[in-house]
Amino acid sequence: MDHFTYKDGVLHAEDVTIQAIADCVGTPFYVYSSATLLRHFNLFNDALSGMDHLVCFAMKSLSNQAVIQLLGDAGAGMDVVSEGEYRRARAAGVPGDRIVFSGVGKTRHEMRVALEGGIRQFNVESEPEMDALSEVAAGLGLRAPITIRVNPDVDAKTHAKIATGKSENKFGIPIDRARAVYAHAATLSGVDVIGIDVHIGSQLTDLEPFRAAYAKVADLTVQLRADGHDIRRLDLGGGLGIPYSLGNANPPLPSDYGQLIRDTVGHLGCEIEIEPGRLISGNAGLLVSEVIYVKQGADRQFLIIDAGMNDLIRPAMYDAHHDIVPVIEQPTGADRATYDVVGPICESGDTFAKGRQMAQVGPGDLVAFRSAGAYGAVMSSEYNSRPMIPEVLVQRDQFAVIRPRPTFDEMIARDTVPAWL
Template identity: 55%
Template sequence: MTFFSYKNGEMHAEGVALATIAAQVGTPFYCYSAGALRAAWKEFADHLKGMNAEVCYAMKANSSLAVVRLFGELGAGSDIVSIGEMRRALAAGIPARRIIYSGVGKKPSELMAALEAGVGQINVESSYELETLNAVAGQLGVKADITIRVNPDVDAKTHAKITTGRKGNKFGVDIDLAREAYALAGKLPNLNVVGVAMHIGSQLTSLDPYRDAIVRVRELVTQLRADGHKIDRFDIGGGLGIVYAQEKPPAIADFLAMVARETAGLGCALTFEPGRRLVGEAGVLVSEVILVKPGAAKTFVIVDAAMNDLIRPTLYEAWHDILPVRERPQAATIRCDIVGPICESGDYLAQDRDMAPLAAGDLIMIRSAGAYGAVMASTYNTRPLAPEVMVDGTRFAVTRPRPSIDELLSAERFVPWQEPVKS
């Protein structure tokens, strides 16, 4: 089912015209389809039936409280990578026992906060963290349930900046050193080893890297059990890709069938941590054209969204499909760069893109912006964050309003020795 489509020549999110939202909240804004979020979840849930498995939504993809709440109501836990995300998960109603705390650099104070909150599982990524967590748990008089995240040295064949399972990446314990790490964990009195975890990258469009990684970790599980460790859980992570341009990511059914085959007989409860796959195609960014600027070398379409709103094109050289909000059937096209107002040459949403002619005041929709869009935004150039909106059928509501510039300024202070500003 398509949740963003033209109706009577106007782009709609479900039953709401994007132009209607723009008129009320201004541009740029992010828009999420509740129907698309539910459909993405259902694809996972339907094919998990009969498996001893759970899904913990990876909040780093999109930590909007409304989005996290929606998934929680459907039965998801949360995969977090910071105490801020933990606070968001709890605020959205996710039970602490269904929260998994991942991340390569957890401070003692953060580990203490997680244990005090009752987080269900901590994925440990180094021997140093094992010893730190043991000390913190001892101070609190509790025993921490942990897995150790292992790095299987498998090439996810994705963008270098979102590959996480190679020897050269900062994440996890090298699989060749994993038995030593488990031996240490087994000696620490305040840790309860419950399983093993992995995560090899993001935006994967092939099952082969997943299969290779699972095979390597499955062999490790056999070795660890022979060493006397109780390994009851296998946290497989997330990373399945979505469609931005012409990608053909694996179907959830095929992915889960492969996992079931490769883990058959292992006797582990499985945990999946999808993020992008659940939210990526469920969100769009809507922007207004400020002006069209012809140049000697190329034409620039200058819009009011910028790299501070959506950094993926600049950071990852990422492609996002861009459509006019008002349909232009069989219109001639122009080749242009779609750029923002920020004082950076890297401030672009698309380069050398063939688009139907645009003019000042036109609205455009940037597709597949639900993951790593609003959550990575900044206030660079003192530009307020774009608001976030959720549509559900024929209704919509703002889930995060656009802050005013006065609100941005009020969060800062002059130093005491500076003279007051004269009004």
């Protein structure tokens, strides 16, 4: 469910018309619904009620300061994967004891920043990283709280580029080496081993891969406790998928996911962390664009819009589907058309959809890409020297620009020309 609906024939974000936002900021732009963001966070929070837990929003899906503060004020923790994300979370008022630092390539500088600024835990991905973290923490007179990420070699049955739990993926340590790695961790003076971390991928629409991975984590917890380790926290990652097409069957609900967690690891008495991103932010955002031209090709019509792959790269990178709807609702029985929906970028890859049957639209009409809140704005760029597009946050009948579109002069002024030229 989201809060983007047609009212009196016009698409609204909560109680604000999309047309009103377009008139204010121009196109293209991203718009997010506060009510949807909070609803989806609370679905996860409620799913784990009665258990000691923390829901950490995966900031890599959407890292605007306003969104982080909105969720942080609601009690969310943050899952960060870089110094920049850590600093964003802290700047938005999220306390260090609600920030989890993930990622395979943490530098010593990043470790130091997080240790000095406050951190809930590091999800350690390798032995070299763990040794480096111990040295940095010991040098500061601290012990870094860590979980160790294990790779359970479970097929998440998702897109190859977002699968993270198979043996060939770069993430975590092989689970069959975990006991040896934990034994090594126990010898290090700068780390405090508090738990286990696992994350098998993104956009999972079946609970069974989670069940298989969490069962392995449960067995490992018992083994590690028998070895003398105080395993008191399980970070179970994120990855629950969303319905990108209104015609697709719905993925499992957060309540189903919560019950699976209870069934697989609830008996262990551990604090539970989860790190959802896409399911919180994905359906909370739209990308809105204006039609420039309808071009007749040799055997197809091209719908050319003013958003490009630099604004939303998911279709080009992952062959991802987004429903594309008109901002002005078409009456029942209105003509439909088949388009290749493309942008203005000088790449054939700048294609959002091929052979898409949708409402017939024309130049000047606005269209909205649904489910664009996750991995949309955060993956955008200035390719073809196109300025980054605005982000807008709506709350009931109010909206605010939370990232403005830079001017061309501002964009160009970031370059520095050497004195010898």
